[in-house]
C-alpha cells in the first residue's frame with residue numbers, strides 16, 4: 001500500500017509499499033519517529049483516508065473498492081477508535097458517551113446493558129452517571145476505550161492512547177488494553193512512541209520514513225509457530 005499526500009514538487013510519499021497482516025486477537029504495536037507515517041498508516045487501516053495505491057482487507061472485505069457510504073457503515077460496525085485525547089462530550093454522562101457510537105447504528109435494546117458491562121470491565125462503573133468533564137484524564141481514557149469497544153469491533157485502533165497521561169496512569173491504560181486482548185480476544189493496533197511501556201506484545205512494526213519493518217525476533221517466532 002502507498003500513500004502520497006499532495007502532488008508534484010510538494011508531494012509527500014508518506015507510506016511506501018507497506019504490507020502486513022494481523023490475526024484476530026493480536027496486539028500489534030506501531031512505532032517510529034515523528035513524521036515517519038504511523039498516523040497515516042492508522043488512518044488507512046481505519047478507513048479515515050484512502051491509500052493512493054494498494055488494497056486493504058478487513059475481515060475479508062477489500063475496503064478500497066467501497067464507496068463513501070459503505071465505508072462509513074463498515075467503519076462504524078467493524079472498527080473502534082481511541083485517540084490521544086479522549087474527546088468525550090462534556091455535557092453528556094460517561095454512560096451516554098459510551099453509547100454514542102451505538103446510536104448511529106440504531107440497532108438495539110441491549111445497548112445500555114452492554115455499555116454498563118463495558119464500564120465495569122474498564123473499572124468505571126461508579127463514574128458512569130458522572131458528567132464526562134467531572135472525571136480524571138485516566139478515567140476519560142478508560143471511557144474512550146469502552147466507547148471504542150461498544151460496537152464489538154473487529155479491530156480497535158489507538159493512536160498514542162497514553163500520550164496525554166502521566167506514566168502511572170499510562171501503565172494502567174496499557175494493562176487495561178492488554179487485559180482486553182486476553183479477556184475478550186480483542187484485536188488492537190496501537191501507535192506508540194514508547195513500546196517499553198507495553199512490555200511483551202505479540203508484534204511490533206517499526207515505520208521508518210514511510211516503510212514498515214517487523215522486528216526480527218518477532219518474525220522468527222511467527223515462522224517457528226507456523
Ligand SMILES: Nc1ncnc2c1ncn2[C@@H]1O[C@H](COP(=O)(O)OP(=O)(O)OP(=O)(O)O)[C@@H](O)[C@H]1O
Pocket residue numbers: 005006012014032033034035036037038039040041
Ligand atoms: N494531511 C496531510 N497532508 C500532507 N502531508 C501530510 C498529511 N498528514 C501527514 N502528512 C505528512 O506525512 C508524513 C507522515 O505523517 P504522520 O502524521 O503519519 O506521521 P507520524 O508518524 O504519525 O508522526 P507523529 O509521531 O509526529 O504523530 C509526514 O511527513 C507528514 O508531514
Ligand SMILES: [Mg+2]
Pocket residue numbers: 038039040
Ligand atoms: Mg501521529
